[in-house]
Amino acid sequence: MPQFYTEDCKSVTKTKNRTFFHSVSPGANKVQYTPHQMLSQKQLSWLNSSIQLVLSNRFVAEAISKSSFFISTPNYANEYQVTNASTIHDDDTALIDFYCKSDRATITYLCDVLKSSPTKPLGKRIIEKYIDDLRKYGPKYYISDRREHVPIIRPIGQMSCIIEYFSNILLHSIANFIDIPIIFDHLLSCSQCHTENIDVTEIHQLLKLSTTDCEGLLLPNQALQNFFINQNSKNTKTCNTCSKASDQSQYRKEVVQLPDALFMSFMPNTFIKDGNDNIKPTRFFIQNHLDMSPFVHSQLVCYPSYFKYQLKSLIISTEDDNSPHYSTCAQYGEQFYRCNDASVESVDKSLLGA
Numbered sequence: 001m002p003q004f005y006t007e008d009c010k011s012v013t014k015t016k017n018r019t020f021f022h023s024v025s026p027g028a029n030k031v032q033y034t035p036h037q038m039l040s041q042k043q044l045s046w047l048n049s050s051i052q053l054v055l056s057n058r059f060v061a062e063a064i065s066k067s068s069f070f071i072s073t074p075n076y077a078n079e080y081q082v083t084n085a086s087t088i089h090d091d092d093t094a095l096i097d098f099y100c101k102s103d104r105a106t107i108t109y110l111c112d113v114l115k116s117s118p119t120k121p122l123g124k125r126i127i128e129k130y131i132d133d134l135r136k137y138g139p140k141y142y143i144s145d146r147r148e149h150v151p152i153i154r155p156i157g158q159m160s161c162i163i164e165y166f167s168n169i170l171l172h173s174i175a176n177f178i179d180i181p182i183i184f185d186h187l188l189s190c191s192q193c194h195t196e197n198i199d200v201t202e203i204h205q206l207l208k209l210s211t212t213d214c215e216g217l218l219l220p221n222q223a224l225q226n227f228f229i230n231q232n233s234k235n236t237k238t239c240n241t242c243s244k245a246s247d248q249s250q251y252r253k254e255v256v257q258l259p260d261a262l263f264m265s266f267m268p269n270t271f272i273k274d275g276n277d278n279i280k281p282t283r284f285f286i287q288n289h290l291d292m293s294p295f296v297h298s299q300l301v302c303y304p305s306y307f308k309y310q311l312k313s314l315i316i317s318t319e320d321d322n323s324p325h326y327s328t329c330a331q332y333g334e335q336f337y338r339c340n341d342a343s344v345e346s347v348d349k350s351l352l353g354a
Contacts, residue, residue, distance in 0.1 A: 035344045037342045037344055049162070049315045049328040053315055065114060106169060131156045134169065136151075162324075163206075167205065181259055182255065182257070182262060209264055216283060216285075256300060262290075316328070
C-alpha cells in the first residue's frame with residue numbers, strides 16, 4: 001500500500017545541493033489546481049491513482065505547465081486529439097528530444113490531464129495511446145524461459161503493477177521537474193577500533209519500507225525507525241582503518257540528502273493469515289507531519305525546515321472482486337479529496353492521519 005509525503009515548501013531557505021520550488025503564478029500556461037476525474041473502466045486504477053497523486057503536488061503541476069511539452073499539447077485533449085509524443089514539434093525541439101521516449105509519453109500524458117476539464121475524463125484513445133507507448137518504449141522484463149523481453153506495463157484492460165509503474169516510469173519522468181531522490185549511507189562501526197566506515201551509498205526515488213512490527217503504531221515514523229535502526233551484521237566485515245575482520249560490527253543507515261518531495265511505499269515482509277487462510281490486515285495510524293531529523297547524518301547542518309514534511313497524498317489499496325483496486329486521497333489547497341477513478345469527493349483530513 002503506497003503512502004507518499006511531500007515537503008511543506010511555504011517557508012524554506014536555499015541550501016547547497018538542494019533545489020527548492022516556490023509557489024509562483026504559471027502565467028499564460030495557467031492550469032486548474034483541482035483533482036481530475038479519470039476513466040472508470042478497463043482496470044485503470046493503477047494508472048489513475050498514480051497520476052492523481054503526483055499532480056496533487058502543485059509544484060510539479062506548475063513546473064510541467066511551463067515546459068515545452070505543455071505548449072505543444074492541444075489546449076483540450078479529447079477523444080479525437082491524440083498527441084504523438086515521438087513527433088512533437090516546437091521551437092525548443094532539441095530540448096524535448098533530450099528526453100527518452102518513455103518520459104516524453106508520460107510528460108505528454110500529464111499535460112493532457114492538466115489541460116483537460118477536471119469533470120470530464122480523458123478519452124479512451126488518449127489512454128490507449130499512452131499505454132501502447134509505455135509498452136513499446138518503457139522498461140521490460142527478460143523472461144529467460146521464453147527468451148524474450150516483456151513490458152512491465154500490461155495491455156489495456158489488464159491490471160499493471162502500480163509499484164513498477166510508479167517507481168520505474170512515473171517518478172523517473174517527474175524527476176525532470178522536481179527534486180525527489182533520497183540519499184543515505186550504510187555505516188559500519190568497527191567493533192575493534194570503533195571507526196565508522198561507509199559500506200555503501202544508496203540513492204532512491206521511492207523509499208520502500210516494511211510495515212512488519214508496525215501494528216497499531218504511527219507510520220511512517222515506526223517504519224523509518226525499523227529501516228534506519230542499528231543492527232548487527234550477519235557477515236564478517238573488514239574495517240578500512242584497522243584492517244581487522246569482525247562479525248560483531250554495528251550497522252546503521254544515515255540520510256545525507258533529503259528531497260523536496262519524499263515518496264514512500266509500505267508493504268509487510270510477510271503476510272499473516274487467519275484460520276480461514278485470509279490475509280489479516282495491518283492497522284496503523286498515518287502521520288500528518290513528519291520530522292526526518294532523527295534519521296539524518298549527525299554532521300548534516302541545515303535549517304529545521306529542511307527536515308520537515310507534511311502529508312500531501314496517499315494511495316489506498318483495496319480488494320475488488322479478488323483484484324486489487326487503488327484510489328488516492330490528495331490535498332488541494334486546504335481540502336483533502338478521495339479520488340476513485342471518475343469519483344471525486346471531499347473528505348475530512350482528521351480521518352486520514354494522526
